Amino acid sequence: xxxxxxxxxxxxxxxxxxxxxxxxxxxxxxxxxxxxxxxxxxxxxxxxxxxxxxxxxxxxxxxxxxxxxxxxxxxxxxxxxxxxxxxxxxxxxxxxxxxxxxxxxxxxxxxxxxxxxxxxxxxxxxxxxxxxxxxxxxxxxxxxxxxxxxxxxxxxxxxxxxxxxxxxxxxxxxxxxxxxxxxxxxxxxxxxxxxxxxxxxxxxxxxxxxxxxxxxxxxxxxxxxxxxxxxxxxxxxxxxxxxxxxxxxxxxxxxxxxxxxxxxxxxxxxxxxxxxxxxxxxxxxxxxxxxxxxxxxxxxxxxxxxxxxxxxxxxxxxxxxxxxxxxxxxxxxxxxxxxxxxxxxxxxxxxxxxxxxxxxxxxxxxxxxxxxxxxxxxxxxxxxxx
Amino acid sequence: xxxxxxxxxxxxxxxxxxxxxxxxxxxxxxxxxxxxxxxxxxxxxxxxxxxxxxxxxxxxxxxxxxxxxxxxxxxxxxxxxxxxxxxxxxxxxxxxxxxxxxxxxxxxxxxxxxxxxxxxxxxxxxxxxxxxxxxxxxxxxxxxxxxxxxxxxxxxxxxxxxxxxxxxxxxxxxxxxxxxxxxxxxxxxxxxxxxxxxxxxxxxxxxxxxxxxxxxxxxxxxxxxxxxxxxxxxxxxxxxxxxxxxxxxxxxxxxxxxxxxxxxxxxxxxxxxxxxxxxxxxxxxxxxxxxxxxxxxxxxxxxxxxxxxxxxxxxxxxxxxxxxxxxxxxxxxxxxxxxxxxxxxxxxxxxxxxxxxxxxxxxxxxxxxxxxxxxxxxxxxxxxxxxxxxxxxxxxxxxxxxxxxxxxxxxxxxxxxxxxxxxxxxxxxxxxxxxxxxxxxxxxxxxxxxxxxxxxxxxxxxxxxxxxxxxxxxxxxxxxxxxxxxxxxxxxxxxxxxxxxxxxxxxxxxxx
Numbered sequence: 001x002x003x004x005x006x007x008x009x010x011x012x013x014x015x016x017x018x019x020x021x022x023x024x025x026x027x028x029x030x031x032x033x034x035x036x037x038x039x040x041x042x043x044x045x046x047x048x049x050x051x052x053x054x055x056x057x058x059x060x061x062x063x064x065x066x067x068x069x070x071x072x073x074x075x076x077x078x079x080x081x082x083x084x085x086x087x088x089x090x091x092x093x094x095x096x097x098x099x100x101x102x103x104x105x106x107x108x109x110x111x112x113x114x115x116x117x118x119x120x121x122x123x124x125x126x127x128x129x130x131x132x133x134x135x136x137x138x139x140x141x142x143x144x145x146x147x148x149x150x151x152x153x154x155x156x157x158x159x160x161x162x163x164x165x166x167x168x169x170x171x172x173x174x175x176x177x178x179x180x181x182x183x184x185x186x187x188x189x190x191x192x193x194x195x196x197x198x199x200x201x202x203x204x205x206x207x208x209x210x211x212x213x214x215x216x217x218x219x220x221x222x223x224x225x226x227x228x229x230x231x232x233x234x235x236x237x238x239x240x241x242x243x244x245x246x247x248x249x250x251x252x253x254x255x256x257x258x259x260x261x262x263x264x265x266x267x268x269x270x271x272x273x274x275x276x277x278x279x280x281x282x283x284x285x286x287x288x289x290x291x292x293x294x295x296x297x298x299x300x301x302x303x304x305x306x307x308x309x310x311x312x313x314x315x316x317x318x319x320x321x322x323x324x325x326x327x328x329x330x331x332x333x334x335x336x337x338x339x340x341x342x343x344x345x346x347x348x349x350x351x352x353x354x355x356x357x358x359x360x361x362x363x364x365x366x367x368x369x370x371x372x373x374x375x376x377x378x379x380x381x382x383x384x385x386x
Numbered sequence: 387x388x389x390x391x392x393x394x395x396x397x398x399x400x401x402x403x404x405x406x407x408x409x410x411x412x413x414x415x416x417x418x419x420x421x422x423x424x425x426x427x428x429x430x431x432x433x434x435x436x437x438x439x440x441x442x443x444x445x446x447x448x449x450x451x452x453x454x455x456x457x458x459x460x461x462x463x464x465x466x467x468x469x470x471x472x473x474x475x476x477x478x479x480x481x482x483x484x485x486x487x488x489x490x491x492x493x494x495x496x497x498x499x500x501x502x503x504x505x506x507x508x509x510x511x512x513x514x515x516x517x518x519x520x521x522x523x524x525x526x527x528x529x530x531x532x533x534x535x536x537x538x539x540x541x542x543x544x545x546x547x548x549x550x551x552x553x554x555x556x557x558x559x560x561x562x563x564x565x566x567x568x569x570x571x572x573x574x575x576x577x578x579x580x581x582x583x584x585x586x587x588x589x590x591x592x593x594x595x596x597x598x599x600x601x602x603x604x605x606x607x608x609x610x611x612x613x614x615x616x617x618x619x620x621x622x623x624x625x626x627x628x629x630x631x632x633x634x635x636x637x638x639x640x641x642x643x644x645x646x647x648x649x650x651x652x653x654x655x656x657x658x659x660x661x662x663x664x665x666x667x668x669x670x671x672x673x674x675x676x677x678x679x680x681x682x683x684x685x686x687x688x689x690x691x692x693x694x695x696x697x698x699x700x701x702x703x704x705x706x707x708x709x710x711x712x713x714x715x716x717x718x719x720x721x722x723x724x725x726x727x728x729x730x731x732x733x734x735x736x737x738x739x740x741x742x743x744x745x746x747x748x749x750x751x752x753x754x755x756x757x758x759x760x761x762x763x764x765x766x767x768x769x770x771x772x773x774x775x776x777x778x779x780x781x782x783x784x785x786x787x788x789x790x791x792x793x794x795x796x797x798x799x800x801x802x803x804x805x806x807x808x809x810x811x812x813x814x815x816x817x818x819x820x821x822x823x824x825x826x827x828x829x830x831x832x833x834x835x836x837x838x839x840x841x842x843x844x845x846x847x848x849x850x851x852x853x854x855x856x857x858x859x860x861x862x863x864x865x866x867x868x869x870x871x872x873x874x875x876x877x878x879x880x881x882x883x884x885x886x887x888x889x890x891x892x893x894x895x896x897x898x
Contacts, residue, residue, distance in 0.1 A: 193769075197769055199769075199772070251765050251766055251768075252761075252764050252765055252766065253757045253758060253761045253764045253765075253766060254764065256750070256757060256766060259743075259746065259750075260743045260746060260750065260754055263743035263744065263745045263746050264739075264740070264742065264743040264744065264745075266739060266740030267739075267740050267741055267742055267743050267754070268743070268754070269701070269722065269740075270698075270701060270722055270732065270734065270740055270741070271722070271726075271754045271755040271808070272699075272721070272722040272723040272725070272726040272727075272755055273722075273723075273754075274721075274723070330743070330745050330746075331745065
């Protein structure tokens with residue numbers, strides 16, 4: 001009985017996600033499972049995954065957030081729009097300059113926060129105000145459009161089907177199958193390594209269950225996306241970023257320091273780790289990832305607009321918190337954040353399909369966020385009692 | 387005989403794993419100054435916290451009889467209503483508020499919706515005069531010196547209509563002149579009928595003001611001396627404070643060869659990070675040899691931790707000057723990282739605050755200070771990490787189900803072992819252990835001592851800061867005694883006794 005509870009507790013968010021998907025597929029009479037829904041889910045939420053990855057790194061250092069990301073999406077988008085559209089600069093050069101802008105902002109922000117000890121929410125609140133204003137002023141009321149096709153395709157386009165499937169994109173299915181195979185092989189290898197070195201390894205049944213479930217999800221996506229346009233480029237961007245950051249957070253020393261710093265700054269500092277540098281890197285990294293999500297936003301609208309990136313910081317923070325990232329720092333995983341972002345994305349999509357008023361959607365999202373935090377705190381309190 | 391104002395009967399207070407007070411009895415007569423003396427951790431402050439309601443009724447055993455009635459205080463306000471006011475060692479004033487606002491904080495004049503500022507400042511000025519301060523109560527607290535801040539605290543207590551004033555180490559941050567003024571003020575209040583309890587380490591001051599002295603040791607009252615019936619000398623008090631037998635609480639160290647000097651600190655001076663004009667360590671010179679355990683004894687606030695942390699990559703203090711030699715070579719350690727690289731380790735006294743990451747498992751804590759050694763190309767070898775953690779767990783006999791266990795769930799003794807494991811894994815030559823056995827039980831202490839012996843047997847040097855005299859005497863080859871930022875004396879293991887150490891501390895305090 002206790003074991004079942006433990007499993008339930010560990011996978012709560014995933015279970016809730018499944019329940020919500022089921023709920024919406026009933027209320028939308030199956031629209032939720034239409035190929036176009038899968039496409040929309042990715043197209044509309046890609047930026048959240050990118051921003052939430054950066055926000056995760058900031059939050060790990062001690063529950064610190066960056067309020068300026070939404071406004072910076074607008075500002076850097078404006079810069080990009082001016083370069084690409086007004087100055088007719090080549091797309092790669094413009095993108096490089098946008099990254100450069102991000103790096104400069106990241107350095108300034110990181111310096112203010114890490115080395116001048118300005119509280120993050122104040123330093124980034126300044127950015128929140130300034131960049132929204134600056135971006136809007138540069139655009140001059142209207143929007144800068146359209147973006148070069150070469151640019152929008154990098155994000156909005158899909159991977160072409162190399163095999164010329166008629167009703168279904170074969171490349172997409174194949175990619176899904178390969179992803180499944182790789183996943184299963186990695187799981188088996190991990191278990192084997194442990195056994196070889198004589199450590200306790202999980203039993204075959206739970207491993208098999210996990211493999212089946214994960215593969216089912218991957219294949220479902222592959223199949224549905226295959227029925228539509230194939231693999232969206234956005235998905236590749238997201239997958240690459242998510243994989244890189246899972247690796248950093250789980251396997252590298254620097255990733256480890258983000259966690260220990262969030263757990264206890266002084267102990268980390270007195271262990272010879274430059275905690276200011278870690279803090280600095282968190283915000284530099286955030287600014288760079290913000291540029292990538294600005295690209296996605298511009299490409300989707302094919303324009304730089306004054307309202308671009310509105311409330312994006314809130315979306316990123318919500319995705320982290322719902323995904324189990326501690327609001328006090330020190331715990332949370334990239335995978336958890338992905339679940340959190342997916343959960344919010346599904347709720348958004350489902351409510352839109354149901355035709356719920358946008359204002360009410362916000363109410364629901366607010367409640368979900370609150371519920372997630374309350375849940376986390378109650379869950380931890382139970383653990384300490386034991 | 388005068389009326390007994392306060393009687394604490396058979397007070398017993400236990401914290402998880404530790405009996406802080408064991409059947410303590412204290413009687414205070416009306417109109418006297420009663421001193422409480424004892425070593426660090428003897429239980430003086432705990433007793434006063436019980437009295438003032440910081441530890442509410444029900445969390446301790448025994449009775450408090452005040453003014454003839456049994457009291458059950460649930461919070462500080464309850465005791466203050468009866469006129470019991472405690473002034474803590476750490477001043478509780480808010481620097482950016484005026485003296486007047488501070489004095490009536492939580493005790494505001496006028497209505498709760500409309501504070502009467504005229505009355506506030508008028509009353510405040512009146513009480514300030516009573517303690518001999520001529521400052522206006524509209525001055526900000528940060529603009530007056532520590533001595534005057536202490537007097538403001540007393541004025542604040544008077545404003546609460548204190549009948550029993552408790553002062554916890556009131557002169558610890560004051561200079562000679564301010565201390566004298568404070569003590570004279572206490573004597574003046576006594577003439578006016580005030581009853582006071584003073585907790586102090588400075589025995590000359592105690593002998594000067596107190597009518598009666600109660601000695602507390604290891605959580606029990608040892609004796610109460612009456613100035614009017616017995617001759618009270620400092621030696622007499624010291625004897626009461628430390629008079630306990632050294633039994634076999636310390637494992638013997640045999641055949642450890644003491645080698646060349648491993649670490650030497652010369653003319654080390656450190657200034658306070660916030661008040662740079664204040665010297666926290668003043669011209670300190672010490673050395674530690676290979677295979678040697680050197681104890682640093684002293685009272686809290688003597689500057690021992692500050693000395694250790696400033697040596698350890700300047701992790702404390704500003705304007706640090708002096709020379710540091712490791713293994714015969716002079717080194718400049720500007721960061722903790724450099725210190726670790728030069729084979730120095732500092733094991734903090736505050737394992738929860740700045741030693742361990744409580745929310746992380748044992749294995750992560752074990753490797754934190756030397757993670758690079760198991761991370762080729764900065765990628766952590768998690769198998770290796772697990773092995774290391776298990777190896778140290780076995781070596782130090784840490785009691786835990788697995789090394790995946792979060793450190794926060796371990797007992798104090800086991801946490802201390804994880805902390806030691808972390809620094810042993812960093813492979814230092816010199817270990818500075820700051821209060822290595824604070825807050826852990828006797829059995830775990832013995833195990834920690836064995837680990838220290840193993841370390842020096844392996845040719846390492848241990849510098850051990852400890853406030854527990856028996857521990858310093860039982861473990862050290864040599865002992866430095868620190869007081870007020872200076873080395874007040876040095877004793878070899880053979881010549882050192884508790885009385886000698888105590889009197890060195892007391893005498894150096896007098897000279898200042």
